[in-house]
Amino acid sequence: MPASVLQITDAEFARFRDYFYRRTGIYFEDSKRYFVDKRLLERMRHTEYYSFRSYFTFMRFQASGQEFQQLVNCMTVNETYFMRERYQFECLVEETLNEIVQYPQNKARTLRIWSIPSSTGEEPYSIALSLLEYWPLIEQVDVEIVASDIDTHVLDRCRRGLYSDRSLMHISQDIRDRYFLPKGANQWQLCQDIRDSVLFTQVNLADLAQTREYRHFDIIFCRNLLIYFDEPARRRAAEVFYDALNPGGFIFLGHSESMSRISSLFKVRKFNKALAYQKPLD
Template sequence: MADPVITDEDFQKFREFFYRKTGIQFDNTKRYFVDKRLLERMADTGNAQFRSYFTMLRFQASGEELQVLTNLMTVNETYFFREEYQFRCLVNSILPELVSRKKDSGPLRIWVLPSSSGEEPYSIAICLLEMWAGIHQYDVEIVASDIDTHILDQARRGLYSDRSVGQLPKPYLAKYFKRTAAGYQICDDLRGAVEYTRVNLSDRADTRPYRNFDVVFCRNLLIYFDDVSRKSAAETFYDALKPGGFICLGHSESMSRISSLYKVRKFPEAIVYQKPAE
């Protein structure tokens, strides 16, 4: 029997289906990457033909196979203190402005999406502890979300390679991590400071509970979306933010090219985007 193959028609069907489910669009340059993972899952699930696998993927009531495949298809490339200038913007400019007009005793809430393996939300927590005097006056909640359940488990474990911590200042590495045979283990206090949740940004049912955030970090995700999905994501974040809240994007991303809902704010450290205050 000949080895199974993914035809051009199969690739197109899968690409359209995956886009509808996740907002992520694969172009032809990703063909080898997509085909390899589809063939792996076909073999693991006992489907000799793409048609039978695709039928299972679409109609499986539990959605378990779609989640497994999504975990394989998403890219999680990050490290501690990546684009650190935005963290300085958070502590030097964004948070002081937020607390200056804060009228209630509730916590300041930060949403990080995608969480990837935790480097970004834990970096934010470290920066708040080390650089922001207000941490002793205000309660801060950090929620970090991702579509990939496997990567969320990694984030909760908080175990990192030499490469992941390579940009971390050495005093912070010594203070918040323990060297083990398996890598660098982040301390329990920081692990407990971040709540990890599974969220599909393209599913309004998933994102509807996420409201009343002061700051959103969504860095280097929208580059994988097309214009329609980016606009939908911008609207989702608009609903998630409090009036006057801020969103930080990756250095190559611009909200001005996606949506007119936000104001551009040019702080000394970085350009960020703000939901207009009421």
């Protein structure tokens, strides 16, 4: 069949959808059909498999899993900006932190938050801004924010704190005026005080020795990372997070990710605005 007339039938879409769901937990509604078809066809052309059947067989049974991972990369949106999935930051300051400070062992103690991967800094800085703007207890409680990434280049960008208009599209003008300085056309720099409030570190989640020292956190944000890991790496990461959290601590994952599919160590907690996974109090 010529590459130009490739198409995905309803039955093929259903078959792919079932398989992808079983492997990743991501379920594509019928409304996502165009999105899925477009990316599947791109991968079929790229790998030169000109029927769904031959492509699916190749992808499904490839021992290395490389093509499946390529599909995951295509099917997930890798974009970051301030306050992405805002409801999780709201859940942080309206619900989870308030619960954590109630535990007797947490009285008069610094709370610790870990953001991984930090990417270019939008997530850890969104956490900082959320705490300062929307968590009244910040006047009474000390908070440390640690942000980590495997890529040292993005850590340098985090420390510089330079962002485009697009990165700030969900930041109100008022907050922009108070925390950002204009730096030329469409560029804004986060003020020094906020940049100084986040510790940036390089870490590889797969490296036992590196992750050993990441402990005693109350909150972890790890959004849209595990989806790019294979099953063993995902399980290992869940173990690292379990050891990194204090009892009663919470982890937030990306909206398409589920800890329940990776590890039974965490308890699912449904808050008003978001879902989080909790390390049991013991």
